[in-house]
Every structure is written in C-alpha cells, then in structure tokens.
Amino acid sequence: NAGVTQTPKFRVLKTGQSMTLLCAQDMNHEYMYWYRQDPGMGLRLIHYSVGEGTTAKGEVPDGYNVSRLKKQNFLLGLESAAPSQTSVYFCASRTGTGAYEQYFGPGTRLTVT
Amino acid sequence: AQKVTQAQTEISVVEKEDVTLDCVYETRDTTYYLFWYKQPPSGELVFLIRRNSFDEQNEISGRYSWNFQKSTSSFNFTITASQVVDSAVYFCALIERQTGANNLFFGTGTRLTVIP
Numbered sequence: 001n002a003g004v005t006q007t008p009k010f011r012v013l014k015t016g017q018s019m020t021l022l023c024a025q026d027m028n029h030e031y032m033y034w035y036r037q038d039p040g041m042g043l044r045l046i047h048y049s050v051g052e053g054t055t056a057k058g059e060v061p062d063g064y065n066v067s068r069l070k071k072q073n074f075l076l077g078l079e080s081a082a083p084s085q086t087s088v089y090f091c092a093s094r095t096g097t098g099a100y101e102q103y104f105g106p107g108t109r110l111t112v113t
Numbered sequence: 114a115q116k117v118t119q120a121q122t123e124i125s126v127v128e129k130e131d132v133t134l135d136c137v138y139e140t141r142d143t144t145y146y147l148f149w150y151k152q153p154p155s156g157e158l159v160f161l162i163r164r165n166s167f168d169e170q171n172e173i174s175g176r177y178s179w180n181f182q183k184s185t186s187s188f189n190f191t192i193t194a195s196q197v198v199d200s201a202v203y204f205c206a207l208i209e210r211q212t213g214a215n216n217l218f219f220g221t222g223t224r225l226t227v228i229p
Contacts, residue, residue, distance in 0.1 A: 031215065042117075042204060042219035043158075050215070058216060090158060092217075100146045100208050102217055104158035 002026055004105035006091050012111045013081045021076040021108050023091030029103075030096030032074035033058075034066060036087040037107070043090060049074055050096070081112045116140060117207050119220035126195050127228050134190040134223045136205030142166075144210035147181065147188045152222070153201040164188065195227045 007022040023032065030051050035043040035058075045058030049068040063085060065077045074093075078085060088109050092102035118137045126132045138147065149161040162172065164181050172179045176193045192199050202222045209216075 033215070033217075040221055042221045043217075044219075045216050048215050050213075056215070088156070092158075099163070101148060101160050101163045103160060104150075106157045 004091055004093055004103055006089075006105040006108050008108060009106065010109050012113065013078075014113055015082060017081050018077070018079050019081065019110075020078075021089055021091075021110075023074045023076070023093075023105055024072055025074075025091075025093040025103075026072065027093060027095075027103070028071070029093035030071075031094045031102075032068065033092040033094075033102060034064070034074065034076045035090045035092065036060065036085075037090060038087050046076065046089075081110075083112045086110060086112045116218040117205050117220035119203075119205055119223050121223045122221070123224045123226070125226045125228060128197060129194050131191060131193050132195055132225065134192075134203050134205075134225065136188045136190065136220060138186050138188065138205070138207045140186075140207060140209050142209040142211045146208045146210075148206040148208070148217070149179065149188075149190050150204045150206060150219075151201045152204065158204070161190075192225075195225075197227050197229050200225060200227045 004025045033048045034046040037043045044060045047066040049055050052071040055066045067075045088107050090107050091105040094102045116139050145166045147164045151159045178191045180189045202224045204222045205220045207218045
C-alpha cells in the first residue's frame with residue numbers, strides 16, 4: 001500500500017514549456033486534490049476532483065489544467081510554464097465518507113527558469 | 114479574510130522543553146473541521162489530528178496534546194518533552210462544511226526547531 005505517489009519528484013522547465021504531473025493513489029479514495037506550496041503562504045488549492053471524470057477549480061487555478069480519467073489518477077498540466085509557477089506541488093486524496101482528512105503525496109519540486 | 118492564523122512563524126526550544134503552537138481560525142460555518150499536519154525536513158505532509166466543531170474535548174496522544182476552544186476560536190497544539198525529531202513545520206488547517214468540505218485552508222505554518 002503505497003498511499004499517494006507523485007511523479008516526477010523534481011523538474012526544471014524553461015518558460016513556455018509544458019509538462020504534466022502525475023498523482024496516483026491506491027486507497028480507493030473518491031476525492032483528489034492538487035495544491036501548491038510557496039514560502040510563507042502555506043498550501044493553496046489549485047484544482048480538485050470529487051470523483052472519476054469530474055474536476056473543479058480551487059483557489060488558484062489559473063495556468064493549470066487537470067484531468068481525472070481514472071479514479072486512482074489525477075493529472076496536473078501546465079500548458080505554458082511561467083516563473084510564477086515555480087513551487088512545490090502536492091497531491092492529496094481522501095475518502096468520500098465523512099472523514100475529511102486528506103492524505104498527501106511526497107511533493108514535486110518544480111522550477112521554471 | 115484569512116481563515117487560519119498561525120502567528121508564530123518560528124519557535125526554538127531546547128530538547129525536553131514543552132512547547133505550544135498556536136492556531137486561531139475564522140469561520141461562519143457551524144460545522145467545520147480542524148486539522149494539524151506536520152512537515153518534517155524531508156518535505157512530506159503528515160496528518161496528525163482532526164477535530165470537528167461539535168467535539169471540544171481535548172485530546173492527548175503520547176507527547177502530543179490538542180486544546181480546542183470554540184469560545185476563542187483556537188486549536189492549539191502542545192508537545193511535551195520535545196525531541197529533536199519534532200523539528201518540523203507544523204500546519205493548522207480548516208475545512209468548512211458549507212463549501213463542500215473540499216477547500217482545506219492552511220495557515221502559514223510554524224517552524225519548530227528543537228535544539229539538542
């Protein structure tokens with residue numbers, strides 16, 4: 001039982017390049033989330049999904065897209081990376097049955113130059 | 114409006130001292146959930162505790178204890194007899210039921226350093 005895993009762990013992009021971050025969970029959780037963590041700002045929600053085939057915007061969705069084609073996977077895409085997207089990205093998941101704690105992946109450190 | 118405030122940016126204590134991390138929250142919802150997460154130097158986020166708005170009982174788990182007071186909108190975290198392994202950034206967070214319980218509002222974190 002690996003919990004929540006994220007691929008890749010580190011990535012450096014040039015401005016304008018695109019990439020996809022993959023999140024996978026093996027806990028059969030309904031809900032999945034993408035956050036970014038910036039110094040001094042805690043974590044902020046980018047997008048989330050309440051089930052396979054659904055997505056919704058969070059607090060800071062601009063510049064990102066997501067997809068949830070399979071229940072266990074949640075993809076975060078950057079179509080045209082900008083230096084402001086330099087951050088640590090965390091994926092999280094939780095069950096849909098009233099226990100609201102989210103379980104986090106190890107994070108992806110992204111640098112956009 | 115900021116929903117979760119952790120006024121202590123950094124705290125340093127000497128090993129075996131007790132330390133309390135403060136968390137003040139703001140919400141108009143009557144049903145909400147409060148959390149503490151630990152982020153050690155390795156970077157992952159570890160869930161520590163959840164408390165719902167209807168349960169004001171304090172909780173103790175080993176050296177950790179939590180004091181939830183609705184009257185002061187606070188959910189403070191105390192580590193007794195601190196150890197070097199407690200060194201981490203600790204986040205307090207809030208979920209409101211009325212927003213669908215999907216936006217976990219985090220405080221900005223308190224960095225705890227335990228000096229051996």
